[in-house]
Amino acid sequence: MKMRIYSLIAKEFPFFLVMPALIWQVLFFYVPLLWIVYLSITHVGAPFFNFTLAHYTGLFEAAFFKIIARSLFLAFVNAVICLLIAYPIAYFAARSPRNWRNFFLFLLILPFWTSFVVHVYAWFYVLDTNGLINSTLLKIGLIKEPLAMVNTLFAVFLVMIYCYLPFMVMPLYSALEKFNWTLLEASMDLGATPAKTFFKITVPMTLPSIKTGFFLVFVPSFGEFVIPALLGGSKKMYVGSLIYHYFLVARDAVTGAAFTCLSSLILVAACLIIAWGFRKIFAGSGGVAQ
Amino acid sequence: MRPWYSKAILPTFVGLAYLFLYIPIIVLVVLSFNAVALNLGWQGFSLQWYYELFTSAEIWQALTNSLVVAFCAVALSLLMSVVLVCYGSPLLHSIRWFFYGTLIVPEVVLAVSLLSVFSFLSIPLGLTTLIVSHVLLGLGYTVPIVYARYISLDNRLLEASLDLGATPTQTFFKITLPLLAPALLASSLLVFIISLDDFILSFFCSGATAQTLPMFIFSVIRSGSSPVVNALSTVMLMISSVLVFIFCALQARTRIL
Numbered sequence: 249m250k251m252r253i254y255s256l257i258a259k260e261f262p263f264f265l266v267m268p269a270l271i272w273q274v275l276f277f278y279v280p281l282l283w284i285v286y287l288s289i290t291h292v293g294a295p296f297f298n299f300t301l302a303h304y305t306g307l308f309e310a311a312f313f314k315i316i317a318r319s320l321f322l323a324f325v326n327a328v329i330c331l332l333i334a335y336p337i338a339y340f341a342a343r344s345p346r347n348w349r350n351f352f353l354f355l356l357i358l359p360f361w362t363s364f365v366v367h368v369y370a371w372f373y374v375l376d377t378n379g380l381i382n383s384t385l386l387k388i389g390l391i392k393e394p395l396a397m398v399n400t401l402f403a404v405f406l407v408m409i410y411c412y413l414p415f416m417v418m419p420l421y422s423a424l425e426k427f428n429w430t431l432l433e434a435s436m437d438l439g440a441t442p443a444k445t446f447f448k449i450t451v452p453m454t455l456p457s458i459k460t461g462f463f464l465v466f467v468p469s470f471g472e473f474v475i476p477a478l479l480g481g482s483k484k485m486y487v488g489s490l491i492y493h494y495f496l497v498a499r500d501a502v503t504g505a506a507f508t509c510l511s512s513l514i515l516v517a518a519c520l521i522i523a524w525g526f527r528k529i530f531a532g533s534g535g536v537a538q
Numbered sequence: 539m540r541p542w543y544s545k546a547i548l549p550t551f552v553g554l555a556y557l558f559l560y561i562p563i564i565v566l567v568v569l570s571f572n573a574v575a576l577n578l579g580w581q582g583f584s585l586q587w588y589y590e591l592f593t594s595a596e597i598w599q600a601l602t603n604s605l606v607v608a609f610c611a612v613a614l615s616l617l618m619s620v621v622l623v624c625y626g627s628p629l630l631h632s633i634r635w636f637f638y639g640t641l642i643v644p645e646v647v648l649a650v651s652l653l654s655v656f657s658f659l660s661i662p663l664g665l666t667t668l669i670v671s672h673v674l675l676g677l678g679y680t681v682p683i684v685y686a687r688y689i690s691l692d693n694r695l696l697e698a699s700l701d702l703g704a705t706p707t708q709t710f711f712k713i714t715l716p717l718l719a720p721a722l723l724a725s726s727l728l729v730f731i732i733s734l735d736d737f738i739l740s741f742f743c744s745g746a747t748a749q750t751l752p753m754f755i756f757s758v759i760r761s762g763s764s765p766v767v768n769a770l771s772t773v774m775l776m777i778s779s780v781l782v783f784i785f786c787a788l789q790a791r792t793r794i795l
Contacts, residue, residue, distance in 0.1 A: 265625045269618035269677060273637055276674045280651035281643070287654060333555055340552040354786045359559050361785075362778040363735035365752040366771040369759050370562035373569060380565055410558070471644030474737060478759055488646045495650045495742070505654065508647055515644070 287505040303506035316511050319487040320518055323470040326408045327416075330465050331458065333409070334416035339450075341417075342424035353421065360414035368478050371407050372398065375479075399481030407475050412468070416461040423457035452530060459526055463519065470515050487511045563775065570768035587769040597770060600754040603665065607740075607750065608733040610669045612726045615676030620722070622681065623688045624714055634685055640678030648674075649742035656743070663745025671743040675736065676729035683728070687721030688714075720788060727785045731778060 291298045341352040359367065374380045375397040382394040397403050427450070435445040451458070473488025480486075485493075491511075494504025573582035591597060622630065640648065649671070656667055695717070699709040715722075737752040744750065749757075751774065758767050 265621040266627075266630055269622040269681065270630075270636070272618060272673065273639075273677060276652060276670055277639055277648070280648070280655045283655050283658070284647075284651040336548055336551050337555050340548050350786060354783065355556060356559070357786070358779055358782050359563060361731045361735070361782045362563075362775050363737070363752045363755070363771075365735075365737050365755045365759070366566070366774060367562060369755060369767060369771060370566040372759070373565045374562050380561070410562070413555075413559070467642065468644055471646040473646060474756070478756075488644075491646050491650055495653060501654050501657070504650065508650060512644075512647060 284505045285509055287502055288509045292502055303502050304510065306503065307506055307510055312507065312510075315485050315490055316487055316514055318484065319470050319511070320514070322404070322408065322472075322476075322486065323466045324518075324522075326405065326412060326469045327462050327465040329405075329409050330413050330416040331462060334413055334420055334461065335458075338417050338420035338424050341421055342427065343429075349425070356417055357414055359410075364411045365474065367411055368407055368475055371403070371410070371479065375403055375406075398479060401480070401484070403479040404476050407479055408469055408472065411475065412465045415464040415468075419457040419460040419464065420454060423454040427453060455526070455530055459523070462522070462526075466522070467515065467519070470511075470518075566768055567772050567775065570765065570772045572765065572768075587765045590766050591769040591773070594766065596749075597751075597754065597766070600749045600751045603668075603748050604734055604750040604752075606665065607668050607672050607748075608730050611672035611676045611733040612729045614669075614673045615680045615729055616684075616722060616726055618673075619677060619680040619684050619725075620715075620718070623684045624710060624718075631685070634681055637677050637681040640674060645738040646742075649739050652739075653742045663743060663747070665744075665748045668740060668744045668748055668750070671739045672733045672736065675732060675739060679728050679732065680725045683725040684718065684721050687718055691717050724785060724788050727781055727788075731781055731785075734774075735778075 288303055289299050289301065291300050291302075337356070341349055341356070344352060372379070376382070377394040377396065377398070379397075381397070382391075385391045386394065431449050431453070432445055435449050436442070440448065471488045471491070473486060473492050476484065476486045477489055477492075491504060491508055494500050494507060498504075570587055571583050571585070573584040573586075652667075652671055652674075653663075656663060661667060691714070695713055696709055699713045700706070704712065735752060736750075737756065740750045740753055741756070744753070751770070755767055755770065758764050
């Protein structure tokens with residue numbers, strides 16, 4: 249009898265070994281996400297499965313959609329600017345000699361792996377009224393009075409770009425590193441201008457990575473709340489800061505849950521529209537790449 | 539003919555971009571050695587902020603918390619993902635996208651949903667909840683990395699080992715694990731750095747009792763600047779750069795990612 253149990257355990261052992269990771273993921277990831285959705289559609293204090301949409305009706309106001317629109321705008325512009333800055337960096341790093349590539353990469357991901365709270369903090373010393381930029385400009389004589397840069401949209405954008413740039417560079421670099429550069433020579437040989445070669449060959453070939461990078465920047469910067477909270481002043485609300493406000497300041501978890509679900513839905517919709525836009529813009533040029 | 543300056547445009551642009559990346563860091567490091575507390579420019583070299591840093595009880599406490607959480611996150615997520623990958627059936631392997639969710643959902647959403655579950659079950663917030671959330675974060679990185687290395691292994695080695703009479707357990711410890719080692723080291727470094735630097739999840743899931751280093755810095759920024767934080771940030775930068783250096787060297791040698 250005892251032997252049989254042992255052999256049974258030995259046979260089933262892998263199954264029990266495999267479970268912890270799955271249980272952890274389900275229990276602390278999928279259950280909480282469903283819980284938020286559940287919270288947002290049930291009556292407070294009522295027995296289970298008493299559904300209502302009351303928490304959402306309060307959210308259909310211009311003020312809330314303005315906040316969501318502002319976050320979408322911030323995330324979109326951030327992703328676009330990151331793409332425009334990251335592409336040349338990745339291109340340059342991928343085309344440099346092999347020994348230098350790892351060095352450029354190291355320099356690039358070093359700021360990325362140091363706490364971004366530290367980055368935001370460091371930018372204070374650069375942007376402050378007696379920070380680096382203002383004191384330099386005053387010394388040169390370019391300006392008479394210090395510019396107010398902290399607590400403006402400019403500061404938020406600058407630091408957002410700074411913090412999210414590596415997310416864009418990494419996928420682009422890994423695509424460009426594998427890129428077959430002889431294709432460019434072929435294109436030039438056949439009479440295309442450098443610009444035409446770039447847009448007809450290089451960009452379509454790296455399109456999957458452009459998409460990956462775009463969403464890697466777009467999605468987290470939609471929910472960003474640390475940078476606006478520290479550098480944007482207190483006047484302008486963003487999705488992240490409103491969620492934070494509901495859960496940790498106002499202690500109104502139900503409305504917070506409803507707002508979280510609503511903004512997540514809009515985020516998903518925005519991602520679908522952007523993905524559709526990518527397909528639309530590059531519909532014709534994909535054929536060249538394959 | 540292309541104009542002479544067209545060759546210089548790209549390097550110049552990249553140089554400026556790197557300058558943009560490093561200016562704040564350089565300013566911070568330089569000011570951590572500044573003799574005065576106020577942001578009034580360079581006033582002379584001094585190590586007094588480092589002295590204050592190493593004598594501040596609050597910072598030591600935050601550092602201890604950060605390290606405990608990071609080590610637990612690395613150990614648990616690595617252990618769970620290794621057994622999942624090595625002992626999982628093909629069916630389980632096919633649902634590994636299950637673990638990618640953590641990387642897709644905005645961190646704030648994840649943080650508030652965890653928080654609301656904890657408060658519904660009236661679990662007190664503290665180090666435990668912090669570790670739970672960081673292990674979750676870690677799984678999102680360790681499972682894909684370990685899996686990628688595992689499927690690239692030469693299956694014949696494992697078959698040979700079993701053929702020559704080693705038990706599955708012996709094979710696991712003598713063959714599989716050493717072959718997985720680079721991926722294990724890389725992913726543990728990655729999770730360690732991510733856990734050490736994570737702010738949003740920690741902010742929501744730790745309550746008032748367990749403060750980590752990024753949270754400490756955040757609270758200091760809210761109440762104005764402090765030169766001790768400059769020194770702290772410089773030390774954190776040093777630690778991170780050593781870890782990143784090891785990570786890059788590993789990656790260049792084994793191409794795991």
